[in-house]
Amino acid sequence: MTVSGSRLTRVAGVLAALSGALYILVQPIHPAENAATVTGGAWAAVGWLTMIMAVSGLVGIVGIYLRQVRESGPTGLAGVVLFGTFYLLTWAFAFAETLVMPPLAAEAPLFVDGFLGIFSGAGTQVGLGVLPVLGPVAALLYVLGGVLFGLAIFRARVLDRRAGLLLVAGALSTLLVPLLPHAAGRYAAVPVGLAMIWLGYSLWSVERGPATDHGEPRLDTPATT
Template sequence: MTITPRALTRAAGVAAAVAGLLFLGVQVNHPHMDVTSVTTTDWVVRNTLKMLMAALALTGITGMYLHQVTKMGVLGLLGYVLFGAGYIVMLGIEFVAAYVLPALAERAPGYVNDVLAVAFHGTAIGDIGLMGTAVLVSGIGYLAGGFIFGIALFRANILTRWAAALLTVGTLATIAIPLLPQINERLFAIPTGVALIGLGYSLWRQQRTPVARPATSVA
């Protein structure tokens, strides 16, 4: 099996599309965030899938950036670094959510509830250590990084522009979640999920047809 840049780029496109599908899928019938939910199998499965989603999304945006690095400029680099950092920290948070919080649910329910409160735009009563910082960094990376990266993708005009625009709007829209408590916050995941699917498909499709070699003349 020969590994080529084209094959890696196609794989990155598939990764981004699958990440988008997972991002949408884990929102369906999402349980209420409390200490009781943390002890269920559904909680472990969902957060494991969120870990996978974060890893695939990071792979996907890396492929997008490298595919058009000369067109993305400084804005694209900044967006990629922020967005990538957001997904890396998110991966760690979801690991803690899936495999650490369930073990603490009975012994330290107050800590678990505080972590969940901060993760979902609330306020902790007690001290949750660096988890608060991690949630903040992940949120800033996702929001600011996705917004800037989406603009850079749109300006580069290599991948489908509607998906780049949707990524820009979708990530920025999450800033309104605390301001609109009457709206199900799970709905805010739809634009970003669809955007990742569209961008991933666009990246994959561009690699389907090999670049034609220039004809050589025979003397």
């Protein structure tokens, strides 16, 4: 069985879109982040969905980058490395929240609350070493990676350039999150999620026919003589 590069590229597009959809989905259903909620079914469901989102997003952005590797240049490489590292950190934290924190909830609730407070902004009453630093680091990777990757997509003119701009705007909107209540700040993820869906569709569609400079399939074909 031969697996073509075009088919793999379309798979990456589907995974990018799946990641964006899951990123949006988990925001309104995410339980409160404390030791009392981590043993519930909703917490486990959100955790597994987040891990799938992170893996799908990583594969998706690598596929997007490889489709335009020459056109995106160093900016695209920097963007995919930074944004990809954000997805790796997200997976690691989701893994810990889903499989490590629930068994500890009864024995060490202060530790669990402190660990979850890294991203909720609630703070911690226990020593967590360097872990609290990873929250701001992940946020920085998210913003810089999203901006650079989106700009590279816009400049490359391979995929839909408007999706690249939406990714830039979505990443920058995260800078407003500290000014909002935590529950409301979650919805800053929606523009980035929509951008990933859009980019995934654009990546999938460009493999099915000639594309314009916006990454959109042509509906017409040139006349032959």
